[in-house]
Amino acid sequence: MDSLTPNARRTALQNRYGAAGLPAEGPWNDVIATMLDHRSVRGYKPDPIPDGTLETMIAAAQSAATSSNMQWTSVIATTDPAKKKILAEIAGNQKHIEQCPLFLCWVADMNRHVTISAAEQVEFETMPWLETFMVACIDVALAAQNAVVAAESLGLRTVYIGAMRNDPEKVARLFNLPKQSFVVFGLCVGYATEKAEGEVKPRLAQGAILHRERYDDSTAHDERKAHDEVMTHFSARHELQASTWTQRVLNRLGPMKSMNGRERMRAALGRLGFEIR
């Protein structure tokens, strides 16, 4: 495969880190090449997903580790234009949710376990804690990421939709979710339009995120400045308006309005039956 030549490896790493931020050369294969080539795609052709592909994605998802084999994940697959339209609105009008042929909602599903508690008449003392809530969400994320890698290995593209959390109760009603289950995030799946295929997005150099034996952020400032420069070029190429990574962080984490109401999520989860002590 072309993706396996030394040149392809160098190109993949340069796309991810910029020419100045390359990590040490390591092993390479098409599994790794698939992951390095990831980009989030926000424009889809109408072509449907081939038969059997969803089931293969779910098999990959279920093959991820699950804490104590508790299997907290459920998935709602929707292809219904009416449902996708409502979901797109909840997500602040993200048109790719309507456009993509398959939209997956990844559910932290404690209902499965609560049902067992009732059926077997055993009280589950471990349920109402932040720990258990977190474990369920992490389980869901591990599963979803395997599904993403499977999809991308088949030439499909995806984008996670965190904005399902803008209104967890409305999403839950739309899918008739039982108590103690909620959609952690959505996922668009489909074939990218040529225009939307885009480019791999650069990341901070490994020096900024990989620590050996102890946390060491002595190079963090310089790594951030280097990443700012890479991201300025990237945004100039793609969105016309140049922006550093620092500026994006300030825009995203500074003002309350960028949360799109998600400061109310904890209360909404309470109404959906989650205690998070």
Place this chain on the structure above:
Amino acid sequence: MDSLTPNARRTALQNRYGAAGLPAEGPWNDVIATMLDHRSVRGYKPDPIPDGTLETMIAAAQSAATSSNMQWTSVIATTDPAKKKILAEIAGNQKHIEQCPLFLCWVADMNRHVTISAAEQVEFETMPWLETFMVACIDVALAAQNAVVAAESLGLRTVYIGAMRNDPEKVARLFNLPKQSFVVFGLCVGYATEKAEGEVKPRLAQGAILHRERYDDSTAHDERKAHDEVMTHFSARHELQASTWTQRVLNRLGPMKSMNGRERMRAALGRLGFEIR
């Protein structure tokens, strides 16, 4: 590759679901075969990880989607026997933490962003919310799962160690973590001993977790009973003492003591600087 024959595909799906629970046949390739073959391994040879492999795992990890490109993940890599001994104790004496040649701690690192807030003198109003905490943990999970898939594609094995959360403060001190960062989970990485290589662990059939257009648990009871039977055979083969999946759920979620102190995690995270409103 042998893993790509139709027989190998059927075997992989049978290992995952049992003969009676096979999903519809779908596409297949070695990326998917790698994921389907996952098992968590708790016994490692002393052989070190080849040079460059850690960097390749981190490149895969950083290639996963990260919400709004915020890049919340840091990783602490440790090979130090003294540190691994302490971590094994924190985790309730999990010997594989000492045994594995490389142990990775996956950090939800908000310190990186708090530092930017201070340097740029912009208040970050979005930080103290459950939403932001969750996003950081999910980011970490997506990244770690890519690293796991990369490692397994290279013949390495892994196991996630959630028990780092038994004492988040002690783990933070060990690695000199700054405020507003904590280890979400650990990960053993290495080559499995022959005895520990084990078998793929079965999961609930897809009918139990994949819903179309709306949540439907009308088959949940039957799927659970079928899974109980598969898991009874699995545990008889592996641990001599037969146990259904239902029994494992009761044991794990019923009694408070199975939390190993993690009901105190929220308070500990508070002391580490996290507000989770």
